[in-house]
Amino acid sequence: MGQMSKDMTSSLSTRRLSRLAYGGIWSLPLPLWLAAFFLGPMILLIWLSFWDVKNFLLTPDFQLENWQKMLTAPYFWAAYLRTFVIAISAAALVSLIALPCSLAISFFLSVRARMVMLGLFVVPFFTSYLVRVYSWQIYLTENGIVMKLLAAIGIDSGSLLNTPLALMIGLVTLTLPLVIVIQSISMLSLDKTLIDAAYNLGCGPRRVLFATVLPAVRPGIVLGALFAFIFSFGDFVTATYLGGGKFTTMSILIADTVKSGQQWPRAAVVALMMIATLLITALASIAYAYRRT
Amino acid sequence: MNSLSEIKLARSVAPSELERPMSHAHISLRNIRKTYGDAVAVENLNLDIEEGKFVAIMGPSGCGKSTMLRMLAGLEDVTGGDIQREGQRINELSIWERDMPMVWQSLALFPFLTVRENVEFGLRMKGVGKAKRKTRALDWLQKLGLEGYADRGIDQLSGGQRQRVALARCLVTEPSVLLLDEPLSALDAHLSVQMQGELKRLQRELGITFVYVTHSHSEAFSMADTVVIMNQGRIEQAGGPEDIYLRPATPFVARFLGGSSIFDCKARRLKTGEMVLEGPDGRFKCTGSELADLDEGQQVSLIVRADQISVTAKAGWAENEVAARVVGEEFIGALVNLRLETAAGTAITVQLQQRDMQALDIEVGATVTASWHPEDGHIING
Numbered sequence: 001m002g003q004m005s006k007d008m009t010s011s012l013s014t015r016r017l018s019r020l021a022y023g024g025i026w027s028l029p030l031p032l033w034l035a036a037f038f039l040g041p042m043i044l045l046i047w048l049s050f051w052d053v054k055n056f057l058l059t060p061d062f063q064l065e066n067w068q069k070m071l072t073a074p075y076f077w078a079a080y081l082r083t084f085v086i087a088i089s090a091a092a093l094v095s096l097i098a099l100p101c102s103l104a105i106s107f108f109l110s111v112r113a114r115m116v117m118l119g120l121f122v123v124p125f126f127t128s129y130l131v132r133v134y135s136w137q138i139y140l141t142e143n144g145i146v147m148k149l150l151a152a153i154g155i156d157s158g159s160l161l162n163t164p165l166a167l168m169i170g171l172v173t174l175t176l177p178l179v180i181v182i183q184s185i186s187m188l189s190l191d192k193t194l195i196d197a198a199y200n201l202g203c204g205p206r207r208v209l210f211a212t213v214l215p216a217v218r219p220g221i222v223l224g225a226l227f228a229f230i231f232s233f234g235d236f237v238t239a240t241y242l243g244g245g246k247f248t249t250m251s252i253l254i255a256d257t258v259k260s261g262q263q264w265p266r267a268a269v270v271a272l273m274m275i276a277t278l279l280i281t282a283l284a285s286i287a288y289a290y291r292r293t
Numbered sequence: 294m295n296s297l298s299e300i301k302l303a304r305s306v307a308p309s310e311l312e313r314p315m316s317h318a319h320i321s322l323r324n325i326r327k328t329y330g331d332a333v334a335v336e337n338l339n340l341d342i343e344e345g346k347f348v349a350i351m352g353p354s355g356c357g358k359s360t361m362l363r364m365l366a367g368l369e370d371v372t373g374g375d376i377q378r379e380g381q382r383i384n385e386l387s388i389w390e391r392d393m394p395m396v397w398q399s400l401a402l403f404p405f406l407t408v409r410e411n412v413e414f415g416l417r418m419k420g421v422g423k424a425k426r427k428t429r430a431l432d433w434l435q436k437l438g439l440e441g442y443a444d445r446g447i448d449q450l451s452g453g454q455r456q457r458v459a460l461a462r463c464l465v466t467e468p469s470v471l472l473l474d475e476p477l478s479a480l481d482a483h484l485s486v487q488m489q490g491e492l493k494r495l496q497r498e499l500g501i502t503f504v505y506v507t508h509s510h511s512e513a514f515s516m517a518d519t520v521v522i523m524n525q526g527r528i529e530q531a532g533g534p535e536d537i538y539l540r541p542a543t544p545f546v547a548r549f550l551g552g553s554s555i556f557d558c559k560a561r562r563l564k565t566g567e568m569v570l571e572g573p574d575g576r577f578k579c580t581g582s583e584l585a586d587l588d589e590g591q592q593v594s595l596i597v598r599a600d601q602i603s604v605t606a607k608a609g610w611a612e613n614e615v616a617a618r619v620v621g622e623e624f625i626g627a628l629v630n631l632r633l634e635t636a637a638g639t640a641i642t643v644q645l646q647q648r649d650m651q652a653l654d655i656e657v658g659a660t661v662t663a664s665w666h667p668e669d670g671h672i673i674n675g
Binding site for chain 1: 367391393394404405406462
């Protein structure tokens with residue numbers, strides 16, 4: 001009897017071990033990937049931010065000058081604020097544009113039409129974002145089709161390039177499909193009984209959106225906006241090709257810092273500040289998304 | 294007693310032909326029909342629900358009981374017929390105008406709101422002020438034993454607690470009717486029984502109408518004042534639980550409730566003038582006024598409850614006897630359900646005390662004699 005129970009526990013623990021090993025093997029790529037392409041470079045980046053540049057040459061060192069210089073420079077904070085405002089605006093704009101689309105896809109389209117629509121939103125990813133932004137550049141120049149059309153109806157506004165509007169157009173191009181897909185997934189996974197329950201408790205069709213649907217899909221909306229913010233905050237292409245370098249964003253600042261005198265350590269400071277900002281924003285957003293009421 | 298059962302029977306067979314009452318009924322369904330394309334979900338449904346009654350609607354899955362509840366709530370349109378409330382047709386009222394809150398099978402509590410905010414939802418939709426809303430919500434939470442849980446999230450509650458929140462959310466607006474769609478099916482057996490007691494007490498205290506859809510016999514028969522049994526979109530029988538138990542109106546009801554043996558028979562008048570029932574299992578005597586109404590050769594079912602059948606090893610003791618083979622036995626506490634089968638293939642269920650079973654000393658495969666008194670047989674048409 002004692003022998004038997006001993007066998008059973010040992011076979012149990014072997015089984016548990018093999019199950020752990022099985023799960024471990026499957027989940028191994030993630031930590032490996034993170035270690036190789038995130039944690040490693042991150043440590044390198046932090047280390048780099050304390051290095052020195054002597055005669056345009058990177059020299060390993062441990063000094064705080066890069067941090068001091070950047071964090072006290074007005075142009076750094078101007079770029080930081082500008083990037084933040086652009087990214088927040090883009091996230092808000094994209095979320096607002098995506099919301100009615102996602103509602104229509106999730107609640108009004110037939111299953112078939114829904115599949116087609118969601119499929120169409122993936123199509124833009126078939127072409128490079130750079131190509132799409134270049135196309136916008138052609139559209140928005142003084143001789144572009146948009147200007148011609150506006151001129152035809154008597155609006156002469158000059159080139160739309162290098163304006164905040166052009167920036168927003170570029171960032172919406174970048175993020176809209178993704179945000180619609182994220183919002184739609186969260187709306188499609190919404191338990192429709194909740195909407196019936198709201199109606200049943202006296203909630204009319206005009207109120208049901210704000211009293212039930214939007215609060216219930218808040219995680220999806222917030223996550224969509226967060227992705228839009230992250231992409232916009234780090235974007236280089238739109239700021240360069242549609243903003244014409246007129247709007248110095250953090251990404252452009254990194255490029256400029258590197259170009260001017262091999263200041264890799266100072267660029268590292270900018271990059272680290274960006275990462276810190278995105279981390280804090282992401283954590284705050286997720287906390288907000290899953291907060292009750 | 295028998296004339297009462299005939300009224301019930303008449304009502305369930307051809308209710309539309311009954312005179313329309315002055316309608317003391319709180320809610321009435323009149324000739325309700327519901328189709329999905331060619332599929333008929335509900336047909337010729339007539340039911341009067343009196344104010345303050347606990348009505349349980351039961352039937353096998355797909356019988357139309359949930360469809361009926363959803364039509365009451367306004368979640369489904371009716372294809373034909375009237376839904377009336379206090380004599381007024383309410384077919385055209387939208388869901389949000391009906392004021393018939395529902396306890397959902399999935400509970401459908403709002404996960405993005407706290408317990409208190411869930412309970413307040415109906416009041417908020419009615420435009421009740423913030424302070425008043427809060428007081429009334431807390432009041433109901435306390436009534437249902439949930440004080441101290443007001444600020445929790447739904448995911449922080451147990452199954453039974455969620456059940457109570459769902460009830461509070463419906464009752465806080467003080468409706469005159471509550472719809473319940475298999476609300477206890479997600480709870481474990483012990484909790485379910487406890488909640489049955491609480492629901493019945495709550496309904497009695499509040500004096501409001503409960504329309505309760507369930508597939509569970511025990512829930513329906515332990516709580517309801519009126520049990521409605523549906524099959525294939527029609528009402529088979531509606532009546533008090535005891536009435537239905539003692540006098541099932543159709544063979545379906547008898548089979549659905551279980552615990553009875555059903556003998557297919559034809560009515561036959563003997564030369565002596567006596568009316569008897571004759572079928573593949575033999576000739577049975579019967580008393581009761583139902584017998585007088587039978588015509589020669591009429592097809593009937595003879596229903597005998599499991600607790601009214603005796604089993605003996607030898608034949609020739611009683612008036613109604615049939616030989617049967619023992620095919621199984623189930624022990625339920627102090628009782629034994631003995632399953633028998635006749636040569637003609639009729640299944641017979643006999644309920645015995647454990648000690649009587651031991652005294653009988655029979656095994657599966659043995660042939661025994663099942664018998665019952667003529668007054669214990671219940672005759673139904675068909």
